[in-house]
Amino acid sequence: MATEIRQDKVSKNWIIYAPSRTQRPSSFRQEGPEAEGLPDHEPSCPFCKGNEDQLPDILMELQNPNITEWQTRVVPNKFPALTQEGDTRRHLEGIYLTMPGHGVHEVIIETPRHNRQPSRMSLEEVGAIVETYHRRYIDLLYRHQSMMALIFRNHGPKAGTSLIHPHSQLVVTSVVPHDVRWREQKEQRYFDDWGRCVVCEVVEHELQIHERVIFENESFVAFVPFAAAVPFESWIVPKRHEADFGDISDPEKEDFAAALRDMLRRLREKLNDPSYNYLINTAARHKASEPHLHWYLQIQPRLTTSAGFEMGSGMRINPSLPEEDAAYLNSDDAA
């Protein structure tokens, strides 16, 4: 059976589509029942109320006026990948470059309730998560040695999460990661050729053909990208040209929360609560005003396993066509 190779217009990565390797989009529906029957409060969970002595510190809280308690809470990661120790100076160890693991690694506890995943939250609750992302991002990115702030969420056992209590993470690095540099360079070249931001171009095209769009409101659009790397990948993109997540406006925050909530809800309903990762692709600090960059949130469900071919080539093999994934996410069956 013939297969197809598509190029991601932003990163210029090639993705192979081999639909003969699977059946229908619905075959990705998870077999295990959705994690239910979890308690609202779990006595041994460090993120639950009453266990504050297990937290290294509390860095910030958003209050919930309705319940006179915290709604979201930001704490240091107890096993941080990067810390405030050392500095950003590189040195040689033999012939190799090395540096201290200087940076920040925080956890955003998204709710006091142990069993309340964002896919089941109210718009206000998801809004509080977005507001917390934004405040920490602004607060941390403009510190002296920060080069890049990455906000991400790991959901489910296949997505590398170790704690069930709903949470996201924020890592600030003092180097610009190579994938970020790679994307920057490709986007700059596109801008130099065409005089336009490539992401603006993609958004305009997707809205026009409306074949892969899942959700739209005034300031955001969510769609399965033409060259999705994995089944049911989706992007949530601001319609306004905006390089830096830090520039999101208050009305945009509300629209962003609505889009995010809708997409997570669809994944839960249509695929029976799959593991997923999402992250906010945004400009590195000193690129925040570039006309060729455009931030977006990228969701990748963990329904396939990448293996030796992907490791050696960087090309993903996706058994599912983006148009069919989009149709399934838009359909009325399952749920």
Added chain:
Amino acid sequence: MATEIRQDKVSKNWIIYAPSRTQRPSSFRQEGPEAEGLPDHEPSCPFCKGNEDQLPDILMELQNPNITEWQTRVVPNKFPALTQEGDTRRHLEGIYLTMPGHGVHEVIIETPRHNRQPSRMSLEEVGAIVETYHRRYIDLLYRHQSMMALIFRNHGPKAGTSLIHPHSQLVVTSVVPHDVRWREQKEQRYFDDWGRCVVCEVVEHELQIHERVIFENESFVAFVPFAAAVPFESWIVPKRHEADFGDISDPEKEDFAAALRDMLRRLREKLNDPSYNYLINTAARHKASEPHLHWYLQIQPRLTTSAGFEMGSGMRINPSLPEEDAAYLNSDDAA
């Protein structure tokens, strides 16, 4: 606790070392008992003898003179990622680039015996695998539209394998994958700066300090790289400068088989048969004579899960220090 960031000297990728996230190297030892009790012949396995009618075709066999039957067998992948249909012409679909999935996807059945993993094979048996790799590589790479041949092996459920019967795979692409281009560019820049192949430099240095070396014979050295991306990653590198796997000599094949067998045996013994991927990083076809490229085999055990941070940054977080991994692979305990 302080962490460290190291740069891979070949790809220039940054890797974060956060040892506080784990305990000792031995904690990566797999809990489940090694897959034992498998039969030598499994009636329902398409790669076992007697089930040839389940194979799409037989493309090549290496005979075993001792047992008057085949030792290795090459067959088309039944669910290929790439096929011989179509051509390599790109076209636009709306604003996006796309092309037929033109290429080759073959399976190398490594032994007639269902339960005989390479880590338990004789040197002759592993030698037959290497010989098969080489013959198919040479045969396929120089066809009209081939740009790159990737040989890889997925072992165990976490490494994305679906069939237990020992096998490797070979994919020939008609595009140069971006990770291969990326590495090429970095290696070329190094050569332009220093006038030397960076991999030759690394091999010389590792042999000199001998802190991460695991195995050495006349033509190959195996070591945990200074900036290993995952716990117990290792590289098997020809000492002679050689851009293209296709240029391996007969004596080198034997030494390569010995190194590969030793490394897989150590993984099985020390870590209790972990899932792993390996692949041969080699030059794209038209770069085969470049003085700045140098092929090597890269093994990555699947002991950790990459998550949202890795997805957004391309930076891996490795909880284990390469020197400690090397010491553990060299130690006498466990096994």
